Amino acid sequence: MSFLSDIKDYPWTSLLAGILPARIAARLPERFQAPSSQIVPPASVAGRALTVVIAIMTFLACLTAGGVYMVHQSASAWVDDIASEITIELNPLNTTDVEKKMTLVALFLAKQPGVTRVKPMSADDSAKLLEPWLGSTAALSALPVPRLIAVEIDRSNPPDMKVIENALNQNFEGVTLDDHRRWQSEIKTITRSTALGGIVVLGLVAAATIAVIISATRSAMATNRGIIEVLHFVGANDRFISSEFERHFLGLGVRAGLVGALAAAVTFLLLPFLLHLLGGGAVTEAETRRLLGTGELDIWGYLLLVVIVVVVAALCTITSRLGVFRVLKSYA
Amino acid sequence: MIRFDNVGLRYGSGPEILRDVTFHVHPGSFHFLTGPSGAGKTSLLRLLFMSLRPSRGLIFVFGENLADLPPAGRAALRRRIGIVFQDFRLLDHLTTWENVALPLRVMGQTESDYADDVTDLLHWVGLGNRIHAYPETLSGGEKQRAAIARAVIGRPELLLADEPTGNVDPAIGNRLLRLFVELNRLGTSVIIATHDYALMDQLEAPRLMLHEGQLQVGAPQMGAR
Ligand SMILES: Nc1ncnc2c1ncn2[C@@H]1O[C@H](COP(=O)(O)OP(=O)(O)OP(=O)(O)O)[C@@H](O)[C@H]1O
Numbered sequence: 001m002s003f004l005s006d007i008k009d010y011p012w013t014s015l016l017a018g019i020l021p022a023r024i025a026a027r028l029p030e031r032f033q034a035p036s037s038q039i040v041p042p043a044s045v046a047g048r049a050l051t052v053v054i055a056i057m058t059f060l061a062c063l064t065a066g067g068v069y070m071v072h073q074s075a076s077a078w079v080d081d082i083a084s085e086i087t088i089e090l091n092p093l094n095t096t097d098v099e100k101k102m103t104l105v106a107l108f109l110a111k112q113p114g115v116t117r118v119k120p121m122s123a124d125d126s127a128k129l130l131e132p133w134l135g136s137t138a139a140l141s142a143l144p145v146p147r148l149i150a151v152e153i154d155r156s157n158p159p160d161m162k163v164i165e166n167a168l169n170q171n172f173e174g175v176t177l178d179d180h181r182r183w184q185s186e187i188k189t190i191t192r193s194t195a196l197g198g199i200v201v202l203g204l205v206a207a208a209t210i211a212v213i214i215s216a217t218r219s220a221m222a223t224n225r226g227i228i229e230v231l232h233f234v235g236a237n238d239r240f241i242s243s244e245f246e247r248h249f250l251g252l253g254v255r256a257g258l259v260g261a262l263a264a265a266v267t268f269l270l271l272p273f274l275l276h277l278l279g280g281g282a283v284t285e286a287e288t289r290r291l292l293g294t295g296e297l298d299i300w301g302y303l304l305l306v307v308i309v310v311v312v313a314a315l316c317t318i319t320s321r322l323g324v325f326r327v328l329k330s331y332a
Numbered sequence: 333m334i335r336f337d338n339v340g341l342r343y344g345s346g347p348e349i350l351r352d353v354t355f356h357v358h359p360g361s362f363h364f365l366t367g368p369s370g371a372g373k374t375s376l377l378r379l380l381f382m383s384l385r386p387s388r389g390l391i392f393v394f395g396e397n398l399a400d401l402p403p404a405g406r407a408a409l410r411r412r413i414g415i416v417f418q419d420f421r422l423l424d425h426l427t428t429w430e431n432v433a434l435p436l437r438v439m440g441q442t443e444s445d446y447a448d449d450v451t452d453l454l455h456w457v458g459l460g461n462r463i464h465a466y467p468e469t470l471s472g473g474e475k476q477r478a479a480i481a482r483a484v485i486g487r488p489e490l491l492l493a494d495e496p497t498g499n500v501d502p503a504i505g506n507r508l509l510r511l512f513v514e515l516n517r518l519g520t521s522v523i524i525a526t527h528d529y530a531l532m533d534q535l536e537a538p539r540l541m542l543h544e545g546q547l548q549v550g551a552p553q554m555g556a557r
């Protein structure tokens with residue numbers, strides 16, 4: 001594993017000098033300076049354009065990964081929520097005293113095994129649920145809006161839905177049970193397709209990054225052909241030469257990666273406000289919130305961005321190393 | 333140490349620059365390589381440090397057949413050879429000191445271990461006040477001395493020098509020649525390509541003479557012309 005030994009040999013204290021722009025790096029205390037001037041001039045490898053491209057790639061990768069993570073988090077929280085609940089719907093038609101029927105059904109449910117809590121919802125609650133779609137209108141109270149009873153179930157000892165449903169149907173008329181299973185599977189489908197899309201995007205970003213680094217490696221080597229020749233003449237092997245190029249690509253990866261990830265982090269920090277600004281009507285905002293949760297990335301999400309920076313830096317380093325070896329082979 | 337067997341060289345489809353060159357050089361010897369301009373001195377040296385492949389014939393260096401040396405072996409072999417290029421080949425963005433230290437750095441030595449050696453050698457070749465200068469700001473002779481210092485810093489077993497005194501005055505030329513002789517006394521084989529007869533007359537050493545593609549080994553002579 002020569003890559004590992006390279007990591008061990010890498011002058012870590014001088015890493016900072018490799019990451020920062022040369023002008024700032026020159027002002028660091030001596031301990032952090034690179035031991036001697038770079039044999040391959042940094043500017044001939046990682047120009048500003050290349051740095052910008054890699055930063056953008058990192059930014060896109062971070063947005064994608066963070067977005068997928070967010071969807072996954074809020075979806076699993078949501079699935080958890082609705083999996084521990086079932087809803088009983090009471091059709092108010094053909095019923096003279098809805099309130100009384102609600103109480104009866106609620107009492108019946110509370111007696112069933114595996115049910116931990118029964119919460120009948122008032123007509124107002126029902127109206128509130130419909131509000132985003134119908135608006136708050138007094139006319140709503142006149143409509144035969146279905147009444148709902150939320151039933152919390154014991155997930156460690158779930159009741160047999162079929163038995164409850166049959167018992168309900170036998171004892172009451174116009175009562176339906178919704179165990180949310182359809183919702184759960186739909187949410188899972190959404191999560192899964194978001195994840196799949198995210199992986200595809202990440203793959204494309206990685207491929208583009210690799211392609212950019214390969215071509216940058218080639219042109220850096222062409223620019224520094226004379227230096228490579230002299231290095232060969234004084235007895236440098238391929239590993240030495242590749243490490244001279246590689247260190248610049250590592251610096252590029254870390255520098256551009258941090259910029260991209262930082263931009264993505266700021267985007268995620270501002271996301272709740274953005275959602276609010278762009279949210280428009282209450283419905284869209286509610287929907288977006290459903291999908292993205294509060295729009296805030298938790299600590300693990302931010303850690304994911306750090307992981308992406310590491311991956312980008314590693315990708316730059318390894319790709320350039322393989323590229324250098326390939327070109328050197330073609331010189332021989 | 334070095335053996336040429338019927339070596340022929342042509343660039344592309346051009347004329348043969350070297351024809352049936354056969355000679356050998358013993359370890360610890362000192363040779364001049366001479367001949368008129370364009371005779372192929374530089375080309376012969378390039379064959380020796382593997383920057384060219386011969387069109388015909390076999391070349392052995394340190395007992396290794398250069399034709400079947402893998403890249404890793406080539407690097408290892410070059411570390412045992414010090415080269416002074418006719419056109420110096422210093423790296424413009426490195427200081428004189430860094431240029432001279434390059435072979436040691438390439439060998440993976442720690443800077444603190446060789447720092448003093450490099451500085452001492454630079455003083456010895458008269459570049460003590462140009463240590464931190466960049467090649468661009470050096471005169472031709474100063475560049476030449478820096479190139480020589482780079483070639484000898486690693487104590488090579490074989491030193492190849494292409495016109496190493498072409499740009500310096502006789503006094504410095506003699507001083508450099510003494511450096512080569514000193515190195516030779518310590519065990520380094522030396523081949524100096526030059527057409528500077530005054531320089532060759534300073535030393536009793538065999539002359540490899542190139543003429544019209546052929547190489548003749550002349551007896552050591554001194555003061556003769
Ligand atoms: N890369 C090349 N391509 C084609 N021809 C070349 C090349 N290099 C040298 N030659 C030719 O080979 C011949 C020998 O050149 P070389 O440089 O070896 O001579 P030299 O003895 O070192 O001359 P000088 O004393 O002027 O340095 C010359 O005729 C030159 O034109």
Ligand SMILES: [Mg+2]
Pocket residue numbers: 373374375418494
């Ligand atoms: Mg020449």
